[in-house]
Amino acid sequence: MTITVYSIMVDNKEEAFKAIASVGADPAGRRWMAPKAVHRLVMLDGVQPRQANIIKQELLGKGGEAAVSRGVVDCSVSETKVLLMGTLRQYDDFLAKLEAQPFGLKALAIRIREVLEGQEGLRPRGLDCRGKILQLGVKTLVMGILNVTPDSFSDGGSFYDPGLALERAAQMVDEGADVIDLGGESTRPGYVKVEAGEELARVIPVLRRLVGSLPVPVSIDTTKPAVAREALEAGAHIINDQWALRSDPAMAGLAAEYGVPVVLMHNQQGTSYRDLTGDLVKYFQESVRLAVEAGMARDRLIIDPGFGFGKTPAQNLELLRRLKELRCLGLPILVGTSRKSTIGKVLDLPVDQRLEGTAATIAAAILNGADLVRVHDVKEMARVARMTDAIVRGER
Structure with a gap:
C-alpha cells in the first residue's frame, strides 16, 4: 500500500483539535496535543x-x-x-x-x-449597542455607509434629503446591512472640514428618522464630541471615531458617559512607519488606554486599521495581507475598503467602477480576520461576506 503524504495547516487550537480528532485520537490526547500543533x-x-x-x-x-x-x-x-x-x-x-x-x-x-x-480569534459574543445587540464572531457583519454630505468622494449629495436617506438606509437593511453608519463630513482626499453646527444640521434630521424606523443599530461617524453628544441624544447607538479618541480628549469621556461602543480607527499625518503592524498596535493600545481611563469597558471597543488613511497604496495592501496580526489586541476588527483610491490605482478605474475590486478586498479582509466590513454596495458585499464566511467559518 502506498502511503499518502500531505500537509495540514491550522490557525488556532480549535482547528488543531479537529485535525487531531480526524485521526481518531482519544479526547484527552486531543486536548494535550492541540497546543503542540x-x-x-x-x-x-x-x-x-x-x-x-x-x-x-x-x-x-x-x-x-x-x-x-x-x-x-x-x-x-x-x-x-x-x-x-x-x-x-x-x-x-x-x-x-x-x-x-x-x-x-x-x-x-x-x-x-x-x-x-x-491570536486564537474572536469568541462569539453579543455587543450591546444601547439595547440593540450585534452578534460578534458568528458571521461577518456588514456596515452600510450613508453619507449626508455634498462632497463625499463616492456618493456626495445623493442622500442629503432625510427622506431619501431613510429610503436608502432601509434598502441597505433589506440587502443585508447589520449596522448603518451615518456621516456628515467627508474625509475624501482634499476635503474641507465643516463646523460642528453644519455637521449637526446635516446628520440630526436624518438620524432621528433612522433610529425611529430601522431595526439595526445606527453609528455616528464623527470626530467631534459636540456632534456625537447630540447624535447620542437623538438615539445613535455607536460612535465611529476616525481619530480613535485622539482628535478631542472629551470624546472618550462622552462615550463612557453614554455607555456606547466605539470604533477606533487608525489615522495619522504622513505615511511613515517603523513597522506597519507594530505601529498600529501601539496606536490602538494608546487609544484603548484613553478609553479605559475614561471609564469605558474594553469589550465595547472595535478597531479599524484605517485602510486609505495615512497609508500609501502599497501599505494599504500590506495591511490586508497582515490583518490577522491585529488579532493580538483581542478586539473586533472592522475594515473599510469600499471604492477606495487604492483600488482605483491598482485597476486604473474611477470610483463608479470599483465594485469587483472592492469585492476582492472584502474577501481578503474576511479571510485575514475582519469581523465587520464597511461598504457602500451592501447587496453585493453582503453576498461576498456570506460566501467568504462559508469558506472561513464553515458551519456554526
Whole structure:
C-alpha cells in the first residue's frame, strides 16, 4: 500500500483539535496535543539586553527559539527587537518560567499571554449597542455607509434629503446591512472640514428618522464630541471615531458617559512607519488606554486599521495581507475598503467602477480576520461576506 503524504495547516487550537480528532485520537490526547500543533511568532520591541538574554535562554530551554540583535550578548546595544518562535505548549512552559524572573519580565509574560489568546480569534459574543445587540464572531457583519454630505468622494449629495436617506438606509437593511453608519463630513482626499453646527444640521434630521424606523443599530461617524453628544441624544447607538479618541480628549469621556461602543480607527499625518503592524498596535493600545481611563469597558471597543488613511497604496495592501496580526489586541476588527483610491490605482478605474475590486478586498479582509466590513454596495458585499464566511467559518 502506498502511503499518502500531505500537509495540514491550522490557525488556532480549535482547528488543531479537529485535525487531531480526524485521526481518531482519544479526547484527552486531543486536548494535550492541540497546543503542540499551533506555532506562533510574537515580536517584542524595545527589549533591554539583560531582558533579552533571559528571554532567549528560557525559551530555548523549552524547545522554542528567540531571535535577538547580535549586540545583545555583549550588551553593545541599548535595546533590541526579539522575535519569539514556539508552539503554544512551549509558550505555556516558557511563560510560567518568565513570570518568576526580575526586570519587569513578569508583567511582560502577562502581555505575551494576552497576545497569544487574541491570536486564537474572536469568541462569539453579543455587543450591546444601547439595547440593540450585534452578534460578534458568528458571521461577518456588514456596515452600510450613508453619507449626508455634498462632497463625499463616492456618493456626495445623493442622500442629503432625510427622506431619501431613510429610503436608502432601509434598502441597505433589506440587502443585508447589520449596522448603518451615518456621516456628515467627508474625509475624501482634499476635503474641507465643516463646523460642528453644519455637521449637526446635516446628520440630526436624518438620524432621528433612522433610529425611529430601522431595526439595526445606527453609528455616528464623527470626530467631534459636540456632534456625537447630540447624535447620542437623538438615539445613535455607536460612535465611529476616525481619530480613535485622539482628535478631542472629551470624546472618550462622552462615550463612557453614554455607555456606547466605539470604533477606533487608525489615522495619522504622513505615511511613515517603523513597522506597519507594530505601529498600529501601539496606536490602538494608546487609544484603548484613553478609553479605559475614561471609564469605558474594553469589550465595547472595535478597531479599524484605517485602510486609505495615512497609508500609501502599497501599505494599504500590506495591511490586508497582515490583518490577522491585529488579532493580538483581542478586539473586533472592522475594515473599510469600499471604492477606495487604492483600488482605483491598482485597476486604473474611477470610483463608479470599483465594485469587483472592492469585492476582492472584502474577501481578503474576511479571510485575514475582519469581523465587520464597511461598504457602500451592501447587496453585493453582503453576498461576498456570506460566501467568504462559508469558506472561513464553515458551519456554526
